[in-house]
Structures are given as structure tokens and as C-alpha cells.
Amino acid sequence: MxxxxxxxxxxxxxxxxxxxxxSDGGLSLVAAARSMTEALAVTTEPAVALLDVNxxxxxxxxxxxxxxxxxxxxxxxxxxxxxxxxFVVRSLGAGLDGYLLKDSDxxxxxxxxxxxxxxxxxxxxxxxxxxxxxxxAAPPPGALAALDSRxxxxxxxxxxxxxxxxxxxxxxxxxxxxRNRVSEMLGKLGVATREEAIALVKRARP
Numbered sequence: 001m002x003x004x005x006x007x008x009x010x011x012x013x014x015x016x017x018x019x020x021x022x023s024d025g026g027l028s029l030v031a032a033a034r035s036m037t038e039a040l041a042v043t044t045e046p047a048v049a050l051l052d053v054n055x056x057x058x059x060x061x062x063x064x065x066x067x068x069x070x071x072x073x074x075x076x077x078x079x080x081x082x083x084x085x086x087f088v089v090r091s092l093g094a095g096l097d098g099y100l101l102k103d104s105d106x107x108x109x110x111x112x113x114x115x116x117x118x119x120x121x122x123x124x125x126x127x128x129x130x131x132x133x134x135x136x137a138a139p140p141p142g143a144l145a146a147l148d149s150r151x152x153x154x155x156x157x158x159x160x161x162x163x164x165x166x167x168x169x170x171x172x173x174x175x176x177x178x179r180n181r182v183s184e185m186l187g188k189l190g191v192a193t194r195e196e197a198i199a200l201v202k203r204a205r206p
Contacts, residue, residue: 002117003030005046007039007063008079009056013102017050017079017109024110036063045071047117050100050109053080053087061087065094065195072161075116079109094195095202098122146188152201154181159198 004021006029008014018032030046033039036058039051049067051060064076077098078091088099098116100109104124112122147155150171157167164182168175182194191197 001028002026002048002113003028003044003046004113005030005033005039005042005049005067007033007035007049007055007060008052009034009054010052013052020106020109021113024113027110027113039063040066046074048113049074049076050079050113051076053078053082061090061094061096062193064091064096065193068095069161075119077112077116077122090192090196093191093199094193095199098124100124147185151181151185151188154178155185155197155201158182158194159201 004027006014006017006021008017011034014032014034018029021027021029030044031039031042033042035056039049040063049064051064053060055063060078060080064078068074068076075097077100078087078096079100079102080087081102083101091099098112098121100112100122101124104112108124112124116122153171154167157170158164162170164178165175167173168178171178182197185197186192186194189197189200191200
């Protein structure tokens with residue numbers, strides 16, 4: 001049974017998704033949340049999370065990256081009305097696992113959840129053009145050239161899943177020093193989140 005977390009601030013969409021998931025014998029609804037706060041309060045680990053972008057206390061892309069740090073095996077699919085390139089670029093850059101538009105057929109939504117649970121990247125109809133743009137926006141080979149060896153060492157450890165405290169202990173530095181260096185690296189790389197910085201490191205690996 002595939003456990004699914006659904007997060008959307010529109011009650012009708014949320015109840016519709018919950019009913020759709022419960023109609024599939026291979027899926028079970030772990031929780032239906034209307035905000036980041038409610039989603040982060042969920043204690044049962046889902047296999048797949050279906051997240052809207054616009055939430056009353058944040059955005060689904062940031063939420064998805066946060067949930068994946070908590071549950072590394074979690075697969076996160078953005079489910080939104082926004083087909084804009086920048087949302088797809090942010091989602092893929094944050095390491096999320098799929099992008100569906102809200103005008104998708106119910107059967108396509110169910111198929112996407114099952115595919116994501118199997119480890120596939122899920123891109124729904126209507127979002128493919130944005131994915132092409134996202135690929136075109138991939139960083140050039142020298143994108144990490146602005147970072148020094150210690151910066152790269154910190155990012156590599158974060159990319160391996162270590163927490164800030166664990167990285168600090170490994171490098172015999174204070175956690176505050178790690179946080180400060182990460183903030184500086186975001187500016188050097190021109191990205192907004194550490195997840196996007198980590199994604200650059202992963203894409204730069206041979």
C-alpha cells in the first residue's frame with residue numbers, strides 16, 4: 001500500500017484528491033493538510049506527497065524540500081495550476097520528483113502517484129515545455145567556480161544528507177559557521193535555497 005500525503009489550501013481540491021486516492025485500492029491517504037504547518041505536523045511517513053505551490057504560510061516547493069530532508073525516501077510531486085517555467089525550474093532544482101497540472105485527468109493523477117512511488121520522475125501533460133526550459137536553464141560547467149574548496153566540501157556533505165550540525169562536527173567547525181558559509185554560497189551561486197545549491201553540486205558530479 002502506497003501512503004500519500006496531500007497538501008492544498010483549497011478545501012474542494014483537497015477533499016477531491018483525498019477521495020480520488022481512497023478510490024484506488026493500492027493507495028492510502030496518510031493525511032490531508034491545508035498548510036505547511038499542518039503538513040509538518042504529520043508524523044506518519046508517506047511514500048508520496050502531492051503538494052500545491054501556493055500555501056497560506058509558505059510554498060509547496062520549500063515544503064517538499066523540507067519533507068525530503070525529514071524523510072529521504074519520500075517522493076514529492078508538485079500539483080499546481082502554474083505551468084510557468086520558473087516554477088518547474090525551482091521544483092527540479094530543489095530535487096523534487098514531479099510536476100503535475102491541476103487540469104490533469106484523475107486517472108493521470110493516480111498513474112503519476114504510482115509512477116513516483118516506483119522512483120520515476122513524473123511530468124504531466126502541459127508541463128513538458130516548461131521542463132525543456134528548465135533543462136536549458138541548467139548551470140554551465142563552471143557554475144561552481146565561485147566556490148572555494150571548503151565551500152564545495154560543505155555542499156558535498158549536505159548533498160550526502162548530513163545535517164548542519166553533522167557537517168559542523170565532521171569539519172570541526174561551529175554550526176553557525178556552516179550556516180553563514182551556506183548563506184554566502186547562495187549569493188555566490190545566485191540561488192535562493194540550499195536545496196538549489198545542492199542540486200547544482202549533484203548535477204556537476206561526473
